Amino acid sequence: MYTYFFVLAALFYAACAFLPSKQHTAISTGTLIGWLLHGAALWVDVIGHGVLRMGFAIMLSGALWISVAIYWLENRNFSLDGLRVLVLPSAAIGVLLPTVFPGSLIPLDGKSALFPWHIAIAMLAYSTLTIAAFHAVLMALQESKLHTRLSVQKTGWFALAIDRLPALLTMEKLLFRLIGIGFFLLTLTVLSGVVFSEELFGKAFKWEHKTIFTMLSWILFGVLLAGRRWRGWRGKTALSFTLTGFTTLFLAYVGSRFVFEVILHRSLA
Template identity: 75%
Template structure:
């Protein structure tokens, strides 16, 4: 395990989260350096000769690694300082989890050459919908400040970060853009998992906890996009669907793997 690199990345993420918002150049540089250290250590640990290391901590760490990249890129175009104070502390925690919960090595022998691609697409889907969930939380906080005079008078660091967010309509457009992209990736994950289960995993498809929660999450995000298109869903309805779909997706792999690895002490892939 590349523990030192993970710890350095976590410290850089925390430092970036605590820097004053006016120091944009320092925040951007520290976040980028932490992201590079995080990615290098993650790659070295996950990708082994003839095998992949997979576990709930590895997947969660990879998900937050891509989420940090999404935040960093978005923040260059829009002022999303509120996203920084949510994403980076979560990434700092996720980056050190593999040191305590290394997961298991999954041999690639006997599996389809598409298996690593299936894993990569699934992680991209989780990451995109994770950053969408962070957006939904920010929008809920932003809306509460607009409708609560007492809250609007607060001037703490989080309130200041929320006040600097783009308008709610802009945030909402960005939210649905993320959900649409994440839903497309999740669709590829579900279709490949169902249609090519035996080639990918060496076993026929079965409706276990992971697959059931993944399909339920897919249905929730699909219903949200359909409701947005045909019924004009927005506001609190959109936020509820987003957070419920994300929570369901989190249970699909990370939650089930956490129970297997930490609670039941099983190392099956």
């Protein structure tokens, strides 16, 4: 039954992505309906009958679910119509990924009650930093256009989306807001994983691939926020740290799961 929710959510996202920008109410309502359907489908698919379903497709779908929520909320404060035609088509595709790549099942029997919360916070952290990286790419495209002074033909949805983006200063404020929230959630993820490792995972804390890459990502985002506060870092420095930190986090979670599940056809808990 939840598969139909994924499909319906994809249809709502796709429809709202290409509606005329003047239809604000229809876009906002349709996006909210698609987001609710998407969330309901993820909830039923991920948590069901005493097991937890995890995989790279579910994590990407969850990241896009958070991305849509952030776009919908921030669009009420800023004019982000340019983001609409970028975020929603991506979400329309991403929402269907769990139906193609179902991932692996993790039994919850014997697991601590903290375990689902740890996973949820980790997912929120990853999702927030994913949209921050996407946001940084858009800023890089904006900045490149300004510096090179190249004329961009206003044909095609992508070119129009770039032209509709808010000013760079506004985009930068949004970027650091996203990074701040993501870093806070990632800090909770790291702390809970280190302090409650044995209770959460049934084994003592140890340094492994996922842990090392997560810690590296946490350090990079922490250095970026510190540099922003005390050295006024911005522009290319901020974009470089953001994309490097996200790439590291991607390798820790989605990248490793993609290699195991799709390329090696193995389960990774």
